[in-house]
């Protein structure tokens with residue numbers, strides 16, 4: 001069978017320079033991408049001119065979130081400039097070792113809301129199922145830095161069985177969100193086993209997969225994967241994107257395949273200082289996602305995990321970005337801005353305030369241009 005290889009110019013030039021031995025079919029093979037990830041100082045030095053800070057951070061890490069970057073995603077990073085936003089989210093810096101006020105390893109209190117290992121039940125009718133601790137590429141601001149990449153193991157059937165038994169015993173659970181670690185790194189066989197088991201539970205109405213794979217390893221989105229997934233509808237994807245530079249031809253091709261398989265895609269971003277914390281970047285990201293049929297869903301405030309202060313903005317920055325989008329562009333391109341309440345309080349939406357107050361029977365409304373309007377709304 002002839003497989004169409006989609007490769008952008010940037011990635012292709014990168015492949016020829018740094019992986020001259022790899023043909024297009026190898027580059028396009030997701031397992032080749034995983035095997036050839038940049039995982040240590042030597043691998044990073046071969047491609048990037050590391051700053052002293054980055055080098056020291058890579059050397060210093062003990063039992064911390066590992067370094068792991070697919071060759072494909074490395075092709076998007078600036079090889080000379082340690083200040084480039086995308087590069088800062090993938091190559092560690094010493095700032096990760098600074099512990100800011102109110103930072104903790106598990107800010108969302110997930111461990112406390114975990115009835116069985118790997119399952120988080122915070123809300124009434126939905127559960128978060130952490131299926132593995134493995135990701136194709138590790139994000140330095142990861143909410144689950146405490147657990148991902150630790151041993152790069154895949155949880156065994158026994159652990160999954162316990163989580164499934166919990167869901168079976170809780171008829172109020174109608175929505176199961178698979179995350180981790182990245183569920184799309186599982187083999188098709190293991191993932192199908194899981195989806196088949198979950199979809200047989202009568203009260204489970206929808207399945208969701210939270211993933212960054214389409215952005216960091218678009219080669220994983222194969223027709224064989226999608227032929228399997230489409231058997232388990234209604235199935236949704238929440239895809240983690242942070243920057244318009246991630247929307248390459250490869251990613252466009254992967255998203256088209258996902259959409260054509262009938263899987264609705266939501267976009268999830270994290271607001272990151274110096275990476276995407278301005279109105280222009282967010283406009284390009286969110287309108288770019290719509291072109292790929294990905295509906296921007298959440299913009300997350302960066303959670304206060306230990307050593308993440310260098311990424312966190314004030315919440316007013318997020319609110320101002322929403323204000324800049326609302327009314328100026330397609331409503332579909334405006335995500336909800338969410339702050340996770342510390343200790344397991346769940347997600348809280350923050351939004352710009354468009355109500356100025358009341359005047360007798362009128363509500364005073366502000367439109368997107370800041371003009372005031374009186375709306376008849378008697379008590």
Ligand SMILES: *Cc1c(COP(=O)(O)O)cnc(C)c1O
Pocket residue numbers: 120121122123126127128177347
């Ligand atoms: C975010 C989250 C969900 C899913 O929330 P939605 O708002 O429905 O997308 C479910 N469980 C936990 C613990 C979560 O953190």
